[in-house]
Amino acid sequence: MRLRICHLYGNLLNTYGDNGNLLMLQYCAREKGVDFETEIISLDQPFDPNKYDLVFFGGGQDYEQFIVSKDIQAKAAGIKAYIENDGVLLAICGGYQLLGHYYMDASGNKISGISALDHYTLSQDNNRFIGDITIRSEEFNETYEGFENHNGRTFLGENMRPLGKVEKGMGNNGEDKTEGARYKNVFCSYFHGPLLVRNIHLANRIVDMAIAQHNKKLEK
Ligand code: GLN
DSSP: HHHHHHEEEETTSOGGHHHHHHHHHHHHHHHHHHHHEEEEOOOOOOTTTTEEEEEEEEEOOOOHHHHHHHGGGGHHHHHHHHHTTTEEEEEEHHHHHHSSSSEEEEEOOOOEESSSSSSEEEEEEOOHHHEEEEEEEEEEEEEEEEEEEEOOOEEEEEEEOEEEEEEEEEETSSSSSSSSEEEEETTEOEEEETTTTTTTTHHHHHHHHHHHHHHHHHHH
8 A cells, every 4th residue: 555645735834843753653654564755735736635545734834825815716726625535634823824714914914725624824913822732632632732823813613623622822813722733634723842753653654544445446
């Protein structure tokens, strides 16, 4: 088996060691005896929703996010089709924000997302949520440890559930105790540094889901 991994805008959105998530996914796949190939899909390149078993979308500074927000509109239909088709996707921070409706950056500019997921992100004045964070996933009965660093304050819509409930730290918005998002086979989080290296149980779960999706496609 050969898993096909897409690193969305991997040359632009890769801040605070987010690429470590990719290394961790590849490590877990290798441990399971599964081969993989990784492809960066970036500016002016089409996103084929049928090509991949796993998509990783990292975070970045407002400057890169602005550039990506313009380009990603042309990929919106493909990314939405991939998600609705139960595609496995992990998005961190800036990538997470761009999958939602919009993101107000630290200078007050409204950056359009693609509304693949039902959430939006506001900014906060002269403040960032920075520090260690612990969340509890009721869905998987697991605890995830990490480090968050974001200006954005994200609010989830009705069809979305959080990745976990904040036990320590700020999470999505510092108000409602949610952190990250879950929808179908999509995982979103503000954890940097990177999320999966500190939470191998989550890395293994995501790789298992990608393998299952790969096999499901072969059966069709
Ligand atoms: N620029 C966004 C924010 O500050 C995302 C940052 C990031 O991906 N770390 O909220």
